[in-house]
Amino acid sequence: MPKYRRILLKLSGEAIAKKNPDGSVAEIFDENIIRGITDAVAELTRQGTQVAIVIGAGNIWRGAYGKGVRRARADQMGMLGTMINCLRLEDAFEKSGIDARVMSPIAMNSFAEHYDFRKAIERLEAGGVVIFGCGTGMPFVTTDTTVVVRAAEIDADIIMMAKNIDGVYEKDPRGPDGKIDPSVARFKAISYDECLRRDLRATDTYATSLAKDRGIDMYIFALSDPGNIIKAAKGEEIGTLVTCEQVEPSVY
Secondary structure (H helix, E strand, O other): OOOOOEEEEEEOOHHHOEEOOOOOEEEOOOHHHHHHHHHHHHHHHHOOOEEEEEEOOOOOOOHHHOOOOOHHHHHHHHHHHHHHHHHHHHHHHHHOOOOEEEEEOOOOOOOOEEOOHHHHHHHHHOOOEEEEOOOOOOOOOOHHHHHHHHHHHHOOOEEEEEEOOOOOEOOOOEOOOOOEOOOOOEEEEEEHHHHHHHOOOOOOHHHHHHHHHHOOOEEEEEOOOOOHHHHHHOOOOOOEEEEOOOOOOEEO
């Protein structure tokens, strides 16, 4: 059975894309990944876990790296990219018979509800899935920070970060060929303070500090197998727990 009552699931936009052999994006959606996410979240809701979702836009646009585009404008373009991903997920959930709603802090009345944390909680408690789009609605803020803000607002038990990498490593584990170097240690558990001290950047620094301040733990794991969402929700050790507690770092 799932370990948590209410989770905030962060989906990497890059991780839902279909990739070319060199790792570049071939198509913005990998339909097998989308179907797997839908099935996993449906299973969790059937078992009584409430699921809210934030999704990035790395498969479409990365605002911080928009060459030649003013940063504030690039971030606004990224917000629209997240909304495309949100609507794709909403459609997938609805076709599976799951009540799902997209909420946005930016007015998009024709296809998204205006964000209100009280309404979001009501939908979650009624068994629906809520998908938060457009980040916080402000530039210079990443979707990692959005995840922590929304998790705090809806009183989530944990933040589950489904990424294109299977946890937090002692240093960048990817070699020149993009493959994981097995000699680089992967953490099983580590504190927020230790992440900040080592500058590990499991998430951006502000998101890490905010999660620590709000007392919300984070579990980071790979989305390559969407079934990992269920495993992580059950408390299986498949990634890295980043915690508010002062734990001694442990590795696999």
